Amino acid sequence: MTCNKRFKWHGFVRRFFVNTFRRRYVRNQLRVRKGSCAQCGKCCRLVYRCPFLTKAGKCLIYTRGRPAQCRNFPVDIHDIERAGSNCGYYF
Numbered sequence: 868m869t870c871n872k873r874f875k876w877h878g879f880v881r882r883f884f885v886n887t888f889r890r891r892y893v894r895n896q897l898r899v900r901k902g903s904c905a906q907c908g909k910c911c912r913l914v915y916r917c918p919f920l921t922k923a924g925k926c927l928i929y930t931r932g933r934p935a936q937c938r939n940f941p942v943d944i945h946d947i948e949r950a951g952s953n954c955g956y957y958f
């Protein structure tokens with residue numbers, strides 16, 4: 868596994884862990900998060916291409932039960948760095 872691939876999987880596991888077990892941290896982070904989603908879809912391709920991402924680049928389940936790690940992306944500056952620092956949100 869290359870270093871870059873390992874970095875991506877680390878982010879995936881971290882997002883799952885934080886959104887599952889550190890909900891207070893997530894709530895606090897979302898309060899200070901600024902900006903808005905530019906709908907670039909980068910967070911839908913961080914480790915693998917999400918199966919719910921359509922060819923038009925839209926989320927099939929956007930209003931119907933997206934997992935917390937999708938709804939809450941980015942939780943902090945680490946997530947933004949993983950998205951190539953081009954996310955519409957900032958801290």
Ligand code: SF4
Nearest residue numbers: 904905908910954955
């Ligand atoms: S990377 Fe940021 S701006 Fe792009 S789709 Fe995800 S949340 Fe929205």
